[in-house]
Amino acid sequence: xxxxxxxxxxxxxxxxxxxxxxxxxxxxxxxxxxxxxxxxxxxxxxxxxxxxxxxxxxxxxxxxxxxxxxxxxxxxxxxxxxxxxxxxxxxxxxxxxxxxxxxxxxxxxxxxxxxxxxxxxxxxxxxxxxxxxxxxxxxxxxxxxxxxxxxxxxxxxxxxxxxxxxxxxxxxxxxxxxxxxxxxxxxxxxxxxxxxxxxxxxxxxxxxxxxxxxxxxxxxxxxxxxxxxxxxxxxxxxxxxxxxxxxxxxxxxxxxxxxxxxxxxxxxxxxxxxxxxxxxxxxxxxxxxxxxxxxxxxxxxxxxxxxxxxxxxxxxxxxxxxxxxxxxxxxxxxxxxxxxxxxxxxxxxxxxxxxxxxxxxxxxxxxxx
Amino acid sequence: xxxxxxxxxxxxxxxxxxxxxxxxxxxxxxxxxxxxxxxxxxxxxxxxxxxxxxxxxxxxxxxxxxxxxxxxxxxxxxxxxxxxxxxxxxx
Numbered sequence: 001x002x003x004x005x006x007x008x009x010x011x012x013x014x015x016x017x018x019x020x021x022x023x024x025x026x027x028x029x030x031x032x033x034x035x036x037x038x039x040x041x042x043x044x045x046x047x048x049x050x051x052x053x054x055x056x057x058x059x060x061x062x063x064x065x066x067x068x069x070x071x072x073x074x075x076x077x078x079x080x081x082x083x084x085x086x087x088x089x090x091x092x093x094x095x096x097x098x099x100x101x102x103x104x105x106x107x108x109x110x111x112x113x114x115x116x117x118x119x120x121x122x123x124x125x126x127x128x129x130x131x132x133x134x135x136x137x138x139x140x141x142x143x144x145x146x147x148x149x150x151x152x153x154x155x156x157x158x159x160x161x162x163x164x165x166x167x168x169x170x171x172x173x174x175x176x177x178x179x180x181x182x183x184x185x186x187x188x189x190x191x192x193x194x195x196x197x198x199x200x201x202x203x204x205x206x207x208x209x210x211x212x213x214x215x216x217x218x219x220x221x222x223x224x225x226x227x228x229x230x231x232x233x234x235x236x237x238x239x240x241x242x243x244x245x246x247x248x249x250x251x252x253x254x255x256x257x258x259x260x261x262x263x264x265x266x267x268x269x270x271x272x273x274x275x276x277x278x279x280x281x282x283x284x285x286x287x288x289x290x291x292x293x294x295x296x297x298x299x300x301x302x303x304x305x306x307x308x309x310x311x312x313x314x315x316x317x318x319x320x321x322x323x324x325x326x327x328x329x330x331x332x333x334x335x336x337x338x339x340x341x342x343x344x345x346x347x348x349x350x351x352x353x354x355x356x357x358x359x360x361x362x363x364x365x366x367x368x369x
Numbered sequence: 370x371x372x373x374x375x376x377x378x379x380x381x382x383x384x385x386x387x388x389x390x391x392x393x394x395x396x397x398x399x400x401x402x403x404x405x406x407x408x409x410x411x412x413x414x415x416x417x418x419x420x421x422x423x424x425x426x427x428x429x430x431x432x433x434x435x436x437x438x439x440x441x442x443x444x445x446x447x448x449x450x451x452x453x454x455x456x457x458x459x460x
Binding site: 191 | 410419
C-alpha cells in the first residue's frame with residue numbers, strides 16, 4: 001500500500017441531498033428523518049417499489065440536460081471564487097455513474113441529446129463548460145470510494161507542489177439504469193435499509209447526492225489525515241470472508257488516531273455480511289469508537305457518499321452533535337453502534353470510511369484544525 | 370424413483386452456467402451450489418437466479434433469499450415447489 005500522504009486542510013466543503021445543504025441534511029438526520037421513499041424502480045416504466053431518495057422536484061427518469069444540473073450549479077455557487085480548472089487550482093470530478101442513465105435513455109428514445117451525458121468524459125466536459133472552469137479537470141471513478149480517491153489524489157498533487165489548492169467535486173444522481181441495475185443484483189428490493197441491524201435479510205436504499213471540498217496545504221478550519229484507499233482484489237461483488245480487506249484499510253489510519261479519541265462514520269449500506277465485517281474491523285481498529293451510519297436515511301449516494309457524508313461529519317463537529325444511525329432500530333450487530341445522536345465535543349476527530357464493489361475500501365481521519 | 374424436478378434443475382444449472390466438464394448427474398442433491406464443489410461464485414448465483422425466475426415464474430427478491438434457495442439442489446427444489454405454480458413445475 002502506498003505511503004499515506006501528510007495531512008491536508010479543507011478550506012471549504014458542502015453537499016446537497018434531498019434534505020438540502022450540509023446544514024439542513026445534518027439537522028434532518030439529528031431529527032431522525034428518512035429521505036427514502038418507496039418509488040418504482042424503473043421510474044415511469046414502473047416496476048417494484050424500492051427505497052429511493054431523490055432531490056425535491058426531480059423524477060427518476062432522465063432528461064437532457066439532466067435535471068440534476070441545477071443542483072450541482074447551486075452547490076458550487078458556494079465555492080470560494082477562484083480560477084478553478086487551471087494548473088494551480090485543478091478540479092477533480094469524481095462519481096460512480098456520472099450521466100450513465102443517458103445511455104439507457106438514448107437507447108430507449110433514440111434522442112441524440114442524451115448521448116453527450118452518457119459517458120464520463122463528455123458529461124464532465126458539459127459540466128466544466130456550464131460551470132466556467134478551465135481545462136485542468138480530471139475524472140476519477142472507483143465505484144463507491146470515488147470521492148475518497150479524488151481527495152487522495154488532490155492531496156498528493158498539492159503536497160507534490162503541483163497545485164496551490166484543488167477542488168474535488170463528487171456527484172451521483174439516480175436513474176432507472178442505475179436503480180434497475182442494483183435491483184437486478186437483488187440488493188435493492190422493497191426492504192428499507194437498516195445499517196448494522198442484525199437480521200435475516202439486508203437491503204439497501206439509493207439516494208441522490210453531490211458534494212465538494214476545497215483542499216489547501218495550510219488554509220482551512222478542517223484537517224484530513226491518514227487517507228487510505230485499498231483494494232483487496234478478491235472478487236467483483238464480494239469481500240474476503242475473513243474481513244481482512246476492511247481491516248487492512250482501517251489499520252492504515254489507526255496510526256493517525258493513536259492517543260486520540262475518535263468516532264467512526266461507517267459505510268453501512270444495510271447489507272448484512274459487509275455490515276458485520278465493517279463493524280468487526282472498526283471495533284478492532286478503534287475499540288472505543290461509537291459507530292454511525294446515515295445511509296438508512298440518505299440512501300447510498302454511491303460514488304459521492306464519501307464526500308457527502310464527510311460534509312455531514314464536518315457539520316457534526318462544527319455543531320457539536322453527531323446524528324446516530326438511522327434505520328437500525330432493534331438489535332444492532334454490535335455494542336458500538338450508536339443509535340442516538342451524541343456530542344462530538346469529547347472526541348478529537350472522526351474516521352470516515354467507505355467501501356465499494358470490487359473490494360475497494362477507503363478511509364480518512366477528519367478533525368478540527 | 371428419481372425426482373424429475375431435481376433432474377431438470379441439474380440440467381438447467383449445467384446449461385445456464387455452461388459447465389462444460391460436468392454432467393447433470395455429477396451434481397449431488399445436497400452439496401452447496403455456491404462455495405461447494407462446483408466452484409460457483411456470486412455472479413454465477415445471480416445468473417442462475419435470473420434463469421430460475423424466468424423458467425418457473427418465481428421471484429427471488431434478496432441476495433439472502435438466493436443464498437438460502439441455492440444452498441443445495443435439494444433445497445432449490447423445495448423452494449421452487451413452495452413458490453412456483455405447479456403448472457410451471459410439470460410432472
